[in-house]
Amino acid sequence: xxxxxxxxxxxxxxxxxxxxxxxxxxxxxxARVRGKGGVPPTSGGWRELEGPEFR
Amino acid sequence: MTTALVVxxxxxxxxxARQLIDxxxxxxxxxxxxxxxxxxxxxxAFGSDAQAVDFAPGDPIPSDxxxxxxxxxxxxxHPIVTAAIxxxxxxxxxxxxxEALEQLRVLDPNARGAGVAIGIGCGLAPGLVDALARHAASxxxxxxxxxxxxxxxxGPASVATVRHERRVxxxxxxxxxxxxxxxxxxxxxxxxxxxxxxxxxxxTGGTALLVDAFPGVARIGVQLGEPPKRARLRRRxxxxxxxxxxxxxxxxxxxxxxxxxxxxxxxxxxxxxxxVLAVVGARLAGALTPKLDRPGVHGLGALLDPVxxxxxxxxxxxxxxxxxxxxxx
Numbered sequence: 001x002x003x004x005x006x007x008x009x010x011x012x013x014x015x016x017x018x019x020x021x022x023x024x025x026x027x028x029x030x031a032r033v034r035g036k037g038g039v040p041p042t043s044g045g046w047r048e049l050e051g052p053e054f055r
Numbered sequence: 056m057t058t059a060l061v062v063x064x065x066x067x068x069x070x071x072a073r074q075l076i077d078x079x080x081x082x083x084x085x086x087x088x089x090x091x092x093x094x095x096x097x098x099x100a101f102g103s104d105a106q107a108v109d110f111a112p113g114d115p116i117p118s119d120x121x122x123x124x125x126x127x128x129x130x131x132x133h134p135i136v137t138a139a140i141x142x143x144x145x146x147x148x149x150x151x152x153x154e155a156l157e158q159l160r161v162l163d164p165n166a167r168g169a170g171v172a173i174g175i176g177c178g179l180a181p182g183l184v185d186a187l188a189r190h191a192a193s194x195x196x197x198x199x200x201x202x203x204x205x206x207x208x209x210g211p212a213s214v215a216t217v218r219h220e221r222r223v224x225x226x227x228x229x230x231x232x233x234x235x236x237x238x239x240x241x242x243x244x245x246x247x248x249x250x251x252x253x254x255x256x257x258x259t260g261g262t263a264l265l266v267d268a269f270p271g272v273a274r275i276g277v278q279l280g281e282p283p284k285r286a287r288l289r290r291r292x293x294x295x296x297x298x299x300x301x302x303x304x305x306x307x308x309x310x311x312x313x314x315x316x317x318x319x320x321x322x323x324x325x326x327x328x329x330x331v332l333a334v335v336g337a338r339l340a341g342a343l344t345p346k347l348d349r350p351g352v353h354g355l356g357a358l359l360d361p362v363x364x365x366x367x368x369x370x371x372x373x374x375x376x377x378x379x380x381x382x383x384x
Binding site: 044045046047048049052053054055 | 190194247248318319361362365366369374375376377378379380
């Protein structure tokens with residue numbers, strides 16, 4: 001009876017651990033996906049607008 | 056004799072006042088602010104060119120004023136614009152928060168009826184970016200999408216507005232209709248150097264002003280950069296203010312293909328916003344030509360022709376740039 005109770009407690013702790021790890025993973029994934037930035041422009045540069053038409 | 060009334064002499068208002076004093080067509084400047092000490096200090100710094108007056112939102116516009124220029128915290132402009140419309144005096148407002156902008160846009164029929172031109176969102180973004188978007192759009196046969204972004208803030212009130220905009224639900228213009236959404240995460244936006252890449256988040260901001268100016272464009276988006284954490288505790292804003300930048304991306308069709316034009320500008324945010332506000336104010340008063348006299352409440356994308364506006368700003372040191380290379384979609 002006591003062995004069964006210990007086993008049940010271990011399983012409960014294990015399940016909670018899995019839940020916490022899963023939640024942490026999901027939050028991490030969300031932060032990674034949402035925080036994903038653009039790709040830097042690899043060629044070109046900025047030129048001041050000039051001329052009568054400012055182009 | 057042209058007289059301008061500048062209401063609010065904070066980071067933007069002080070710079071706008073300086074720009075107006077330096078405008079040959081402006082003969083007299085009246086300054087008003089709720090902070091008497093700040094008002095006295097600024098008025099005395101400008102010498103005999105400026106005069107401090109007792110004016111508060113809700114008061115009637117003084118009889119000899121040709122234009123009202125407002126640089127106030129969010130939500131204070133409405134009674135001033137209402138009074139100005141009643142008096143038949145044009146207004147240039149630096150208001151940039153979306154709910155406050157809506158309150159001003161509601162006054163459009165009144166302004167049209169009174170034949171008064173009201174320019175709202177006269178800052179870096181909204182403001183200069185709207186004019187740049189108009190300029191870029193003129194190079195396309197049809198425009199599909201306009202994306203604007205800004206990083207930078209003019210002072211504590213500006214930081215508070217940016218924080219508020221980034222926190223509240225977002226209204227974006229998508230496929231020709233308004234779409235409401237919760238704020239998404241940040242994405243990198245590439246501004247001209249030395250600002251470079253900054254995290255920005257989609258906000259409502261001045262989207263409605265761009266939709267007014269470009270009703271046929273399917274997608275319009277506005278992004279704002281992340282303000283500094285606990286700016287008041289970390290340090291005070293210096294006399295020169297914070298560096299800021301804006302970027303305008305216009306996608307459309309020309310020469311039988313799909314193409315993109317990207318404009319950007321880097322300047323101290325308060326300096327750029329002050330210059331934009333002053334130039335619009337001076338042109339509304341007729342102190343600079345061509346005079347802005349289109350009745351109604353408008354953003355700068357609908358109010359003005361961008362080329363003479365950009366030329367005037369360039370003379371005052373606020374210069375825009377074009378990105379040449381492979382734009383990132």
